[in-house]
Amino acid sequence: xxxxxxxxxxxxxxxxxxxxxxxxxxxxxxxxxxxxxxxxxxxxxxxxxxxxxxxxxxxxxxxxxxxxxxxxxxxxxxxxxxxxxxxxx
Numbered sequence: 001x002x003x004x005x006x007x008x009x010x011x012x013x014x015x016x017x018x019x020x021x022x023x024x025x026x027x028x029x030x031x032x033x034x035x036x037x038x039x040x041x042x043x044x045x046x047x048x049x050x051x052x053x054x055x056x057x058x059x060x061x062x063x064x065x066x067x068x069x070x071x072x073x074x075x076x077x078x079x080x081x082x083x084x085x086x087x088x089x
Contacts, residue, residue, distance in 0.1 A: 010045070012046070015046040019034065019038075019043075023035045023036075023038045023042070
């Protein structure tokens with residue numbers, strides 16, 4: 001059995017081409033569809049490969065503490081209108 005050459009990383013375009021080739025179908029009325037389970041498997045394979053490549057490039061950084069995280073973006077409103085009673089209010 002010959003040695004298999006290491007496969008090149010799949011690009012996004014390669015993933016779309018594989019989904020189109022392996023998962024697309026045309027029904028009796030001419031409608032086009034995609035079989036979702038096989039397409040999802042291809043997307044998972046592509047995502048797993050991407051995570052592996054990204055993890056090899058960069059070491060994980062420790063997560064920031066809650067206090068050092070981004071401050072809240074919504075502030076309390078002072079002096080705002082109160083909601084009127086009744087319909088449309």
